[in-house]
Amino acid sequence: MPFVEHKPGRVVTGDSSRTVDQSSAAVPPGPPPGKTMVWVPGGIFAMGSHDFYPEERPVHRVSVDGFWMDEHPVTVAEFRRFAKATGYVTVAERPLDPANYPEADPALLVPGSLVFRETWGPVNLNDYQQWWAYVPGATWRHPEGPASTLHGRERHPVVHVAYEDADAYATWAGKALPTEAEWEFAARGGLDGAVFTWGDEFAPKGRMMANTWQGAFPWQNLRTDGYEGTSPVGSFPPNGYGLYDMAGNVWEWTCDYFTPRHPEEVSKPCCVPHNPRGAAPEQSYALGQPGAHIPRKVIKGGSHLCAPTYCLRYRPAARQGETVETSTAHIGFRCIMRVPATA
Secondary structure: OOOOEEEOOEEEOOOOOOOOOOOOOOOOOOOOOOOOEEEEOOEEEEEOOOOOOHHHOOOEEEEEOOEEEEOOOOEHHHHHHHHHHHOOOOHHHOOOOHHHOOOOOHHHOOOEEEEEOOOOOOOOOOOHHHOEEEEEOOOOOOOOOOOOOOOOOOOOEOOOOOHHHHHHHHHHOOOEOOOHHHHHHHHHOOOOOOOEOOEOOOOHHHOOOOEOOOOOOOOOOOOOOOOOOOOOOOOOOOOOOOOOOOOEOOEEEEEEEOOOOOOOOOOOHHHOOEOOOOEOHHHHOOOOOOOOOOOEEEEEOOOOOOEOOEOOOOOOOOOEEEEOOOOEOOEEOOOEEEOOOOO
């Protein structure tokens, strides 16, 4: 772990000017329940941001208990073991129900998933169909379509997984998906209020800290970070808690339903929400948009397709709503294990 130094009572990351006192909370309750899980201490933090997108507002204090978290997103190799052991078939591998897609082209109502297609030049950034295509046969086994394979991607995050798929894996593994508050607290790595998971500077001393898009989206990927598409987990420095890929690479599912804004800050310290959960399913509907009748869950972390000029969401406060049946080439997940309450 050359990028992170743990000392009693301090977390020192790539931005050593920002630290947080964790003298007692940093002590885990016992040995890790899995060899790739790390302890995330509980605490109070400022959730959200006033500086970027409307859905991140308002900033409000939240309290979470400590928990164990996968140090990186679930990989292709890990998901393959799950599928082999259970025979699980992902949403992208199943036939689509025409009743759920009354306006869709019947020819597209076949198993498949959304795949990114780099454009030949500048396009209207308000029209995502310019770079996203529904590809029949695209699944976690065939990320770009039927002709593609997983060769050389065993350590890459698994993609083309819908919420149901992520939840099924978590249940099989004896784990759970994090709430939005748990995920954001973990992503901050002890740097409360920082813009990024590592501090406030995007590339400190010129070092790329995450797999994101450099250049003009969606047609010019300069690959300054060394990657086009997903990257092997752990390719960039971890945050202060030892967690990798909490920014960029792939978006990650949480278990909370999405709402277009956060709740207001409470007026008294005694009333800070503790282990909050998201809204009811019906509150997550995107009325007036395609798939308005399908509930949306919060996804966090941004991806390799996030650029400074489009979707600057490789930040802990960033959030989006994604319909639960959606699978794409840039959404994955990781799991947590909560510590049972003691009597």
